[in-house]
Amino acid sequence: MQSIINSIVKNRNLIIYLFLSFVTFNYLYNNSSVHYSGIGKIGTYISGSTSSISSYISSYFNLRQENNKLIEENLELKKNESQFIDKSDNRDISKNKIDKTIIAKVILNSINKSKNIIVINKGEINGITKEMGVISSKGVVGIIKNITDNYSSIVSLLNTDLKINAILKNSSTIGSISWNGLDPRIVQLNDIPLSSSIKVGDTIVTGGMSFYFPKGIPIGRIEDYNNTSLEGYYSIDVSIFSDFSSLSNLYILQRTDDDEIKFLLNE
Amino acid sequence: MNRGIVKDITLSLVIILSQLLIFNHMNLSGTANTFIYVSLFILYKTTYDKTYLILFGFLVGLIIDLSLQTYGAHTLASITVCYLREKIEKYSFGVNSILPLAMIRGTRLSNRLTYFFLIIFLHSLIYFSLIFFKFEFTLTIFLYTLINSIINFIVIWIVSKLIFDR
Incomplete structure (x- = not known):
């Protein structure tokens, strides 16, 4: 606990600087439309990039599930395809x-x-x-x-x-x-x-x-x-x-x- | 309260008021603004607490922002300069950065010039980057920063001489 306090005291200038920067950015963001849209764009870019990375990683863990889903879907398509093939034949298509x-x-x-x-x-x-x-x-x-x-x-x-x-x-x-x-x-x-x-x-x-x-x-x-x-x-x-x-x-x-x-x- | 501190506070108030009443209304050919209040961060004695300097920078920047409707650009530039001042001191004066008025006397002129210019340039760069806030204006930002840095450097150098060389 003491070391945490020491570390905070030692880096107090950085902490205060970051805090005040945050307050200032917030002030900029809320009051200036230029900065609102600019910071908004940066935010969208960052969230988009991180989301695409995380979805890229998580997609690896879902591959088996996705594969099963695709197989099921393929099965449905195959069923439909075979019905269609039978219909193209000129026999009784009532069944x-x-x-x-x-x-x-x-x-x-x-x-x-x-x-x-x-x-x-x-x-x-x-x-x-x-x-x-x-x-x-x-x-x-x-x-x-x-x-x-x-x-x-x-x-x-x-x-x-x-x-x-x-x-x-x-x-x-x-x-x-x-x-x-x-x-x-x-x-x-x-x-x-x-x-x-x-x-x-x-x-x-x-x-x-x-x-x-x-x-x-x-x-x-x-x-x-x-x-x-x-x-x-x-x-x-x-x-x-x-x-x-x-x-x-x-x-x-x-x-x-x-x-x-x-x-x-x-x- | 120590007499020196009272004197410094009075001097700070005078500089802030002169910025608000005089220099805020001066605009040379549409590009150059004079930010004399930056001299407060330059001339802040090296023996004073650096944490107070950051808080002081925030306060001064906020007052200027409110008066100029710049929504935090001055504040952010000021607190960044105040936070980095210790490093700029060490870079500019080396071991002499422990002298309370290293920026005025006891150090080489070239070191003092470097110190003044670095702080003014950094302040202008952050300020104009926030004012324009678009990559398309990168060249304009550098142009404005350079012109303003030179003008502010001259003004602040003269002011510091007037204050300390009386």
Whole structure:
């Protein structure tokens, strides 16, 4: 306590000076419009700068929360997008075909095998069933293969067993996407007849002629093609939109008309 | 009360009154004002308490501000000069700053000139910075400060000679 008092006594001139300066500035601020606006500007600048610094720092601590918020928002958008895609199709639109989208996190992923499988942290108790389509924010990822209570495995697009119905976005020519097991960034589009007009850069989307995906979900873009085949079909390489090496959040599409279609097929 | 102190108080009142009644109304070509009251802070004896000097500076500055409607510009310039006077003394006179009238006698002329000019220049700089209070006027502030510093320096130097060299 004594040292505090000593320190105050020692610096009394500075304390008195600062106090009187404050009083004078206050007098200036309250009585002169020039100083009022000038000091006001300085105050705004200081508060703006400090707020931006503190919000910059605090934003780091909120990143996880922000990320979750964005994922939720993305999920909503995906739902809306799939409804829109279905509406663009000329079928009965009285009922949304994508009833629900489930979000999941990737817990196991591989791209270096010929039959790649992805495991996610959602399972039967989350409403996931076999053969549901799985997409990322950029495009098609695969189809649910096996499910347990809490986990599911996905047959990745990078699996030589998987074939997905696809169309050329511009011409609606139907083909199928499969992977030859070589380059994890390139898949092959088959069954496009040589009579079709294609060019490098054309977008490939899902055809909607399967249980798994509605029409119009992006798959990739034509990287290269070969029209010298004797069988009458192009040999097309498609670079996929989804980056399979860095998959994190996936969306599982739950269709409401699955049962109807299956029933018809079984008839 | 000590006779010397009575004399100093009387002298202070005379200088303040002359500032209020005469020098406040003098304006040379629209740019130069004479702030003779700054001589009080210059001639304040080095042996007197520095805390009183700051309070004295506040009081004098406030009186001038109220009379000139300058809303605290004189007050802030005065208390800053009073607060920094000890450092300016040490810078100007070195070890001789312990002499009660170092600014008048017992020290070299160049030291005294430096001391006078530093205080007057600092006072003018703070005063005009507060009066203009915008970055766009930086050049004008320096121009006014320089002109006023020179004029005030001459006036205050003459006044100090008149007071102490009688």
